[in-house]
Amino acid sequence: MKPTNLAFLTTSALFSMCFSTSSFADVNYHIDINQPIHHLAQVSVSFPQSQSSELVVNLPVWRTGRYQVLPVADGVRLFNATDSKGHALPWRRTASGEWTVSLTKPTAVKVTYQLHANELGDRLRHIDESHAYLDASGVFMYSPEFRQEPISVEMSVPKGWNSFSGMDKGPKPHSFTAANYDVLVDSPIETGINQHFNFKADGREYEVVFWGEGNYDTEQILTDLRKISGQASMIWDDYPFERYVYMVHATSGASGATEHLNSTVIQLPRFQFRERDDYLRFISTASHEFIHTWNVKSYRPQGLVPYDYQSENMSELLWVAEGSTSYFQNQLLLRAGVITPKEFFDDLSLRIGLNEHNPGRDTQSIAEASLGQWSSTWGDYALNHSVNIYSEGYLTSMVLDFNIIDDSELAYSYRDVHKALYQHFKIPMGYKVQDIQNILTKLTGKDYQPWWQEFVNQPFSIEFDTLLAQAGLMTTYGDKPKSQVDTGIGLSGLHGDLVLATVAKNSPAWKAGLTAGDELVALNGLKVTAEGLSKRFNDFEPGDTVTLTVFSNDRLKELSMVLGEQPKGKLAITALKQVTDKQKAFFKAWLGIDWPFNDKGEWLSTDNKA
Incomplete structure (x- = not known):
């Protein structure tokens, strides 16, 4: 055995x-x-x-x-x-x-x-x-x-x-x-017509099983999975397994992934592996599920130990189980040389942008989101009044990490918290909020109950430029940022459908009286289409007033909307104009790689040096 x-x-x-x-x-x-x-x-x-x-x-x-x-x-x-x-x-x-x-x-x-x-x-x-x-x-x-x-x-x-x-x-x-049903329930079986590969990394045996035809490159995947699998020491000091199985499904549309005791299954539509953005989605998912082998499968919150398979397993710490795993996934890829620093920060800037446009961050705490995960849904109400244990859990983990690094004078990071959880709270134990706070105090000498109250137990917003400045970084929309029209309208995504799926809280559409379920018919008296809607709005300037004709509960009505303003283009993260040695040292303590910019703020190269 x-x-x-x-x-x-x-x-x-x-x-x-x-x-x-x-x-x-x-x-x-x-x-x-x-x-x-x-x-x-x-x-x-x-x-x-x-x-x-x-x-x-x-x-x-x-x-x-x-x-x-x-x-x-x-x-x-x-x-x-x-x-x-x-x-x-x-x-x-x-x-x-x-x-x-x-x-x-x-x-x-x-x-x-x-x-x-x-x-x-x-x-x-x-x-x-x-x-x-x-x-x-x-x-x-x-x-x-x-x-x-x-x-x-x-x-x-x-x-x-x-x-x-x-x-x-x-x-x-x-x-x-x-050994028992708990092992069985966490050890899925893949049987069928498949491709099977083996490799070794850091003294452990790995298998990779591919099911389904697709445009994936098995050689590249094996190379990168080998790099990932050798990076566990970034956080933990040993392994909870001798053998690990990656199962990859190339599907007709299904996508997602699930962690298990010493295996994972990762699904993507069969032709969404080759392009770099698609591949990054796949390989970061593989990293996420591999990290789960420790965070969730080896140690997890008290409410989830032991699993009760017949009812909800409540915990206010699901953001640590999932959001912190998301936070570490690209750090592992960065240290392994699977992604470049620019790719790491492109992903982080996307997460920051989504958070800044999430109205729900003013309503729900990450602790409440963890407790509500069992009944969570997606839609207009969720957008406007909820946060996500994955995305906001990632950012909460980042804020905590920066606090630990600063409070310990670069001696420790959030990685050390998870190392301690693995050392002292392996299943069948389960950790509590107080256990994490005790670890934080031991690492930094400071009381983290006030921090927990501010950033976990109540809704919060992050001043990202203030946070990132500690590591010599800032957010930017370019040297000469431009603006564009903002409406707050979200369509269902179905071809030709002009039924509003979401209306962002306090947005121009919200203030005009639009709500999810309304069907947009005309703009300033002229018919609109789903394909041409954004172009029609871009014919106007922020501050302009337009007239919308909509069906609301099958009744035709007209509404006036004052167009809002938002930055044009993608948010990016780059170096501050002047960066000190202290900020560079903070950066290294955070990500474990050398400063990746030259004196002009340009990326040095695509190579990583951990």
């Missing part, structure tokens, strides 16, 4: 008194992918003998890495339960993800059911003629009574398929073993 599973078995033993009253015995899973063209499979689960009068069987209502309740059990049909002699056992549905089997005497129980798997974009389960991606939270039921028992998984798959997982390989082809 690999060290990963041994370590998890040791920690999970601490939970066994809470979850199991039965003797130590295997739970055996079998999945027969018998109708892949119709996304169907047959699943069976064999549980050891139970001494209880009822055996509760669950399918999780959410999956790790996505903090939202999902209709997972809707893919289950033809549920059946039998005893050790094959006799049918009575059962009843007791919750959305729960079945209760009645037992008249101690017996082993076998549960079978049909599974429909066509949720590729949710990274939950997907079966077709070319592959199956199986996240256990959407595929394999468990019983709380046997949650801590050893697991075996066997699969019947079409001829020519190859199977991979972060789990240990079993004794048969297409089989795997795990």
Whole structure:
């Protein structure tokens, strides 16, 4: 058994008194992918003998890495339960993800059911003629009574398929073993027609599995993943795994990624790998998920330890789990030489620009956003009254990092906070707000409760130029910045659709009385189209008043709108005109690379020197 599973078995033993009253015995899973063209499979689960009068069987209502309740059990049909002699056992549905089997005497129980798997974009389960991606939270039921028992998984798959997982390989082809259900649920399986590669980095074994045709360059991806995988020492002093599996999906449209115990899955549309912007999106996602192997999978907030698969796992620290991971992802790429300093700051300037145009930052704190993640949605209300644990969590992490560097006189950074969390709060422990504040005080000698109140527990705005000046940087729209019209209108993005999807709070459209759902018909009495709307507005100057004709709740009306003003072009980050040695030293303490500008404020080169 690999060290990963041994370590998890040791920690999970601490939970066994809470979850199991039965003797130590295997739970055996079998999945027969018998109708892949119709996304169907047959699943069976064999549980050891139970001494209880009822055996509760669950399918999780959410999956790790996505903090939202999902209709997972809707893919289950033809549920059946039998005893050790094959006799049918009575059962009843007791919750959305729960079945209760009645037992008249101690017996082993076998549960079978049909599974429909066509949720590729949710990274939950997907079966077709070319592959199956199986996240256990959407595929394999468990019983709380046997949650801590050893697991075996066997699969019947079409001829020519190859199977991979972060789990240990079993004794048969297409089989795997795990220490318990918690390992299984965090070790997805990719089986099918795929490409498979191996490499080593910093004494660890890595596998890369590609499914789907696309315009990706396997050689470049392998090279960069090798560089990323050797950069963990940027933050932590050891690894929680001996073997790691990157799974890459080139899809017909699905995109996203999910971290797991010692593996990750990354999805992009099949022809969105080659262009540099597309590739940066892919490789930064890979970095993000790799960092999660420590931050979330090795240590995580108290509310998420142990996982409760049947309900929300509440925590005000999800911004640390996700936003801080986003904050570190490009730093790791920068140190590894995968991206240039300019590319790093292009990404940061984009994040700053989005934050400055986010009305929700005046309404919601990042702690409240963490607690509300389980019920978060996207739309007009979210834009105007919410912040995001990823994007605003990134910027909160950055502000905290700058404070630590300054307060410790360049001796420590936010990386040291995460190193300490990994050293002292490994699962099955879970860290609390006070634990982070204690670490901050130990590193800097200062009380961080006031900082926490200002930047975490209440809405805040950041003076980015003041912040960046500590590292010799500033934001700019160019030497001769120009302005353009601002309306605050956001369309749905659908071709030809002039229905307003969002109206930014306190924007010209908001003040004019427009709201999401209104349909724009004419501007100054002339018909408008979705394709030509921005050009029409650019025919005017900031401060001009225009007349809009709209349908609002099917009623035609006219509104006057005074056009606002916003900078034209993209925000950029560059060097201050005069930069001191102290600012350059701060920059190095922050990012770990030398000052990347010459005396004229121009980028020195595209090479990184960590």
